[in-house]
Amino acid sequence: MTISCQSFRAEPPERRDAARDAAPDAAPDPAIGPGAPALEPTSEHARVCDECATWARRWKERAASLASLQRQSVPADLEGRVAATLQAGHRQARAVTAVQGLARLPLPLDLEGAVRSAAEQSVGDAEGRLLGRDRRAAPPLRAPSVLERLVREELSDLPRARARRFLGSLVRLGAPSALEPRVAHDLTRVAPARARVPRGLAWGALAAGLLAVALLPSVLREGTGGEVDVHFRVVRADTLEDLDPVSRALIDAVSGGILSAGNP
């Protein structure tokens, strides 16, 4: 390969031909360097050099073959990637935009049933632990109908319910401490104004009182069924404070709630 061949092959044949056609009087190609021979037409060197003629022909065939290939499109995310590389500070905004643009996926058909089944199983286990029994042998817990009704009543008239709540929590005020002595004083002042009781009647009343006291034990025994000979000690609770909590609850139950219905 001569210098002319090297110079000939330094440019693609079609470029050499296009340059010659556009500027037939142009200066030598600077890429070739000073002293280099001027570009000669492809046809001229190839006409005298068979090897370069073959090279030029194959070059043109390859170029024609490449030119006939279908043009491939640019990948869709190429632009985004390029932009992300060039503008890194806007990544979050782009990510948000991308997420917002996602389409909502439909739920699997059996998902709801599976979740409900799992929830019921969980609740049932909790009930079983609370009640100490097998849930399969007992119905699920339900709120009493009375509770549902009370809640419904309260929700239907919230202002009234709220007023009742606050009024009901007010502390009942006691009577002033000076009231009792003053009442007692007034009562003692009235006493002397009463009519005097005849002496005979007073003695009669006293005798009747003594008789009543003497008969009182037998009357009480009659009223309570008399003393009973048993092998244990009996303690009577005459006041609510004397009752132990269990007995009080029992009495409240058998009486239909007479102790718990607002009574002390």
Add this chain to the structure above:
Amino acid sequence: MSSAMAPRRTPRALAAGLLLIALACDRADSSFSVSSSNDTSERLAVQVASPLVAKMLSAPDHVRFRGTRRHEVRWNLPFGQRQLVYRENVFSDGAGGFAIDPVALLEPTVSWLERDVFLLMQKAREGFLYRYRDFRVHDAGLFLANYVIVDPGTAVSVAGRNCAELWIERRDGASRRFRVAVDLETGIALSVREESLQGILLTSMEYERFSLAPDLSQVELHDPQVQEEPLDESASPTLGFAPAEPRLLPSGYRRLEATRVYDAEERGWWAKYTYSDGLELVFFLHGGERGGETAGVDADVIQASSVGPWRVLRGSLRGQRVLAMGKAPEPELLRMIDSAFFR
């Protein structure tokens, strides 16, 4: 504790009904006379309609009905006057299922919170209230044997229903009497007035509304939360102690049933014996030695307390927990307890 008294749904009424039919068949006609030395009964034309009593026996469990009724309790107690008035709805499916829904507390006037707590407590007690508090014939034979039942021939109307008025009083040792309006068709007591022999009102109940064969699809029937089983020979060894049963009972009382009740709080059984004179009930419960002494009560001591006609005796004897309650006189209840542990 009220729930501890919650009953099982046993169709005992059916057996008792057969007993009453047998008793009725022994008589010459559908009514019979009751003789008594009691002055009250002597003044009255004593005619008892036994078929109506038969209806009363089975009505609460075998008639499907619903109603609204008003309860009134006015007791003069050692620690003060107490009064209670409230309204409740009652349902029965005619097959042993029932429900009581308290509606309103009319007296005393209380805060909204106290009212709601009361209503909820009443709901929790519905088993006890329906089975044991309500006026009902528990045993026809005992009822006829122990009570003077007078039908003065007065027809009354309660909640739009035609009723027969009955006057009922214990033959011996009576301290109270009942005036009852019984629905002629079903035998359900639609009005009950319990009063002292001096005519002082103690309790009253009256239906304000009443309907038969209602739709109960939206009604939540009572679901007993207490485990109660018959106390037979096979169950006795599982109690963990030898159950003590009284040998002496209050006058006129017989045993209705023996069961064991599980105490979920203390994880143990109680032996429970239920007695009746046909109308009133007495309960005797033996809890064994479990837990040692009864809380708040010393050993070999019985604490006796009463509210109105009810008496509650509770304590520990020989380390055994014991509880008795009923409307029988206190001395008779004490003798009953004594007979269970001391011979």
